Amino acid sequence: MLLLRHPYGDGPPPTPSEMEEIMGHFKKWMESMNSKGQVVATHGLEPTGKVLRGPHGALIVDGPMIEAKEIVGGYVTIYAENLEEAVECARACPALNYRIAVEVRPVAHCDRPEA
Template sequence: MKTETTTGEYMLLFRGPHWDRGLSQQELQAAMDKVMAWFEGLNQRGKTKAAHPLGAQGRIISGTNGQLVVDGPFAESKEAVGGYLMLQADNLNEAVEIARSMPTLKYGISVEVRPILAECPIFQRHPDLVQRARERAVQADQIWIAAAA
């Protein structure tokens, strides 16, 4: 059985989208200055791949055939993901150290660090099934193209 192979990229998920509540304008400005300097420092070192805030509204799809669609996640929850940052790092320890340096941690935000894998672990466990599925997908695509012509 293969082990998980990382890409050298890590996803930082920022939880606690309301860290600014209760701060004075001066405190908020100081925090923003620190966050911008932190992010710019990562950019200059070539560590950032992508970063974006996430909208408060969304849907959660689950169940067989995705028949269950509910509102969520709930933005008021302190566990709601408020944004993400994709990092280039040498290893998980470096990614964790970068996350630990996030200035808004002191205001109650939390950061989850996850490696981005080169391949889905389920695909690694069942390579023969994946190969057959790929072959069938190519055949289906060829049939569709022929039918559309």
Template sequence: MEKFMLIFRNEMQVESMYENFSPEDMQAELEKWNNWIGGIAAQGKLIATDALYPTGKSVKGLNHVVTDGPYTEAKEIVSGYMLLKADSIEEAIELSKGCPMYDYESVVEVRPIQNFG
């Protein structure tokens, strides 16, 4: 079985939308995520998953220049990730299809993880 990373990409407007959710809307959204993740976990394919804050720091280059980022002016941000096991990239794509992010026309990038030993 291979390992894959699902990278969740939201547009900033989608990320901002969550701030305006009522507590009931947020609970319903979390329930969608819990059901989808729980289904993958029940198959024994979940390795790890987490959401990311929309802010942080970027470190760049040989001089390790630190700046604020990602920037709120950016069109798209990485909002979270999941590590999972699947027999093929096609299976990983199928597992991704239940992701609630698709409800908002967001992107789930499916990438194989290289094993260096």
């Protein structure tokens, strides 16, 4: 899984024209992985949510936490033969050119469906 970590409160957001350019690069990146059958799922995440802590989630606070320097703004679940292949997919992510970090994490027990 590729987690897209956006800087939080660090500078101005992209302008509409910059966002259009960024999304064009993302589209090409996703099309490349889709053409190889690597993409399982992808979604952006809303900047709001809840964080539960303690037994049975007794403590609930608004999240992501205001102290955070980064928030997970989206994810892409991919098929890769190993961690190195997943890292290579992540290296091609255009978000890296726009102050976004990409965290690569293996997903436990992710079997590829039969074709």
